[in-house]
Amino acid sequence: MSQKRVVISSFGCCTPLGDHYAAIEESLRDGRSGVRKIAKYDTATFKSHFAGIPLSGNFPTHDVRRRFSHDEFYTRTAMENLLASVSFDPGAIGEQRIGCFLGVDEPVVDIQQTVDLAYDLNKVDGQFANLDPALERHFRVQDFIRYDPTNALRTVHKFVPFKGPASVHLGLCSASLQAIGTGFQAVRQGRVDAAIVGGVSAKVTAEHYIGLESVDIIATDERLDPTALSRPFDARRSGYLPAEGAVLFLLESLDACLKAGREPLMELVGFGTSTNASHIVKPAPDSGEMKLAMTRALKNAGLQARDIGMVNAHGTSTILNDLHESAAICAVLGEQVPVTANKSLHGHMIAAAGAMETLNSLISLRSGFIPGTINLESRDPDCLANVSPFTLQRPVDYCLKNSFGMGGLAASMIFKRIG
Incomplete structure (x- = not known):
């Protein structure tokens, strides 16, 4: 059976960099950070007071302006924006031919x-x-x-009443790229004609920060400006900066997209995954799961390493992840391919991280530039990947995106510029 070409024909989001294409493009191009003071809860007794939070969501959970939980609010906002930007009639496709695959947070106790x-x-x-x-x-x-991780599916269903395959991924940092990959495979293989995919996360909470601070995994260097705390591949990096929001996409076959008169925004051409469960946090000593995910994505796309013009790195700003990812990129793609690490701008959106950086890749490919990695003042000499603090005005045909979760859950996806 021949495989279908899969494209993104619409997106909706609620992110630290903004909720629309123009605002996010400006942040990526100009290096404008989305990190801000936390107003969701009282941070007086915490070491950390800043995070990447959407402006519209930076209110206390009990605030009278908030009718929904933060994760539901982000999901609803993303779906509203997705449907506002495209003419999409689920009835014309058939609800049984529409799927939904999302990366979400694991449930937590109040x-x-x-x-x-x-x-x-x-x-x-x-x-x-x-x-x-x-x-x-x-x-x-x-x-x-609240304790049901499939709640996000119900929220999406209120906007698009899908009756096809549906699932949620709880793979922490790689959850939403895993979800996008699942939707990509479903459309490519003809199991569905369209799918809503992406991720939502609302983990900038007092409970989450207590745990992170107790194991010294987040950046709290008081000598740095808050917008400089997230600094992937920099010699002074000390941990990641949490963030939250939602990014959702409409996936469909290229033929169906064009037939319906919708504009394809970016093509998905390859997906690879791997797992290394040898340690709850540390990557494999040889970065094996990372290299395998990238190699499988290349094979799935039918591409060679020389075809990749940009890597959108997982780039968490943690000591071990950046070191291992740099080694894996160099081993699979070489030391010359340009690498960008968007978490320097908006922090780590956990379950929504892969979706956010997929959107960043879409904008980069369509607008013809490679975003700089801000806060890269002195590159770690052990990280040999070609990361630059400067935005490069350069058209790229293929971008490889990495998302590597704790516990060794690795995912890589390859995107193709259209036009």
Whole structure:
């Protein structure tokens, strides 16, 4: 069976760099950071006070302006923007021929709800004497939804009533690129005619930051300006900067896109994955999973290393990840291919990171430039990848995108410029 060519025909987003093409392009081209002071919760007792947060989402969870949880708000905003920019009638395709594949955060316990429950349990004498009424008081029907990782699928379904295959990926940092790859394969193989794919994350929370600060995995160097904390491949990098938001795409075959009168924005041509479960955080000593994901993506696309004109790196700004990814890029593609690390601009969007950087790649390919990696003041001499702090005005035909999650979940995808 012949494989279909797969394209992105629309996108919608809610990100630290903005919610529309022009704003994100300007940030990428000019090196304008999306890092800002956290207003979602009181950071007074924390080491970290900044993150990459969409302006529209930087309010406390209990704020009266917020009708939805942050992750649902981001998903709804992204879907509204996606459908506003394209004429898409699910009925014309057939709801059973539309799928949905998303990268999402793992469910977490509401710490404040737990604290309130503990206070209630201590209001009467006797251990567990009031456990049942306390649990009944603090249980909320919304908890069924909040602890269900498929809730994002329901939110998308309210906008596009798909009835085809659907799944969520919980692969942390590589979750949304894994989801995009799953949708790519489904359309390419003809299992669906269209798919909503991407990622959503809302992990800039007090609970998440407590854990990250306890293991010293996030950047907290007080000598640096907050916008300079995320510095992939730089000698002074000390950890990643958390971020959040949502980026969603409409995938369809090139033929269907053109037949419907929609403009293809970028073509997806290859996808590769690999796993190394030898350590919960550290990459394989030989960067094996990273090299294998990139090699498989090249093979899946029918391309050679020399065909790749740009790498959009995972580039977390952590010591080990950047070192291993640089080694893997050089081993598979050589030391000359230009590399950009967008997390320097907006931080690490975790489950939405791959989707955000896919959108950045789309904008870069369409607008003919390679974004600079800001905050790269002194490149780590052990990182030999060709990373530059300067934006390069250069048309590129093929871009390889990496997303490498904790626990060795690696994904690479190759995009092709259209036109």
